[in-house]
Amino acid sequence: STTFHPNSSSDKDNTSKQNPGTASFQEIEQRCTVKGERLKTLISACVAINLIHRKIVDGQDAFKLPKASQQQLCRDSGRFFWGDYISGQVDAQFYRRMADLDETLITGNTSDHGYEQWFESDPQAARRYTEAQHNGSLATGFALWKRLPQLAPLLFNKNKQPDMRILDVGGGSGAFSIAAARKIPEAKAVVLDLPNVITVAEDIIEKEETHVRDRLSTIALSATSPDKWKDIVLDASFDVVLMSYVSGSIPATALSGLYTNAFRALRPGGIAVIHDFFVDNNGRGPKNAALWALAHVTVNPEGMGLRPNRVVSLLSNAGFVTPRVDDLIPGATQVIVAKKPL
Secondary structure, three states: OOOOOOOOHHHHHHOOOOOOOOEOHHHHHHHOOOOHHHHHHHHHHHHHOOOOEEEEEOOEEEEEOOHHHHHHHOHHHOOOOOHHHHHHHHHHHHHHHHHHHHHHHHHOOOOOOOHHHHHHHOHHHHHHHHHHHHHHHHHHHHHHHHHHHHHOOOOOOOOOHHHOEEEEEOOOOOHHHHHHHHHOOOOEEEEEEOHHHHHHHHHHHHOOOHHHHOOEEEEEOOOOOHHHHOOOOOOOOEEEEEEEOOOOOOOHHHHHHHHHHHHHHEEEEEEEEEEEEOOOOOOOOOHHHHHHHHHHOOOOOOOOOOOHHHHHHHHHHHOOEEEEEEEOOOOOEEEEEEEOOO
16 A cells, blocks of 8 residues: 555656566655655565566666566456555454463454454454455456356346345445346345444445345345344345355354254255365365455354365255355365255
């Protein structure tokens, strides 16, 4: 959030005419809140991990963003941008919690005792977390809805899509529901999450175009309150119950109740979709999923160490059949699709 983006459209007046898309150190310093030797150190670190490219032009350093950085870290790049997630969630919230990781691993104690207490006690933290998650989740949401017809072809038959109803449990900003409403004509989605998260989701949904916004609604309810669902979520009323980044974010003891509620909420032939950071059944990786799970202990110390076979077993106990497991974000997340029998 402090660095200068030499390739971005708003900064083209500062680039060298002889070398479009590049900037000198002096040009970066003029536009950056970090100055002098500290900025040089920061830029060197970014060059070392290929976030910025460096070359020599007329005997001077010239810096340029590689395509990946320009797409993913510059706000004007469109739907590929996820810089808010890195700065607003990973850096501002999770890195600070890692200082307590050893204590949490030994005792199981955290400063907030899980997402529910954290967000209930600090609405601003809930807003920052939810807004930071949005762009990254939106891109992943589009990838998910593109993949699901391959995993559940009968449900995603074009003749059935206009009637599709989606329950997005722990839906956060509503990104996955927004992606569904944009991609699947006439599909309707309900975002279910904690009250302080739903407030943010409603603000985000309000900015969508009318034909998308009108097919989205919200429910302020905890995913860990299965006893309250039956009075709010009607049985056999949805075709898809999506649980993205939920299974690893709630206590392990709440998972059976969550999947049972998903089963009840689905029409016969409907599907539960579990998307999360899974470690492979052999426990050997992938690395990014394993490291994220470790960091997540600082928020959810009573959570399950997610592996596909453990979740499939719980889904089967809830009544689901024909589970399918596939990668979604390579090297990081997987998706499990299981069906409610006809």
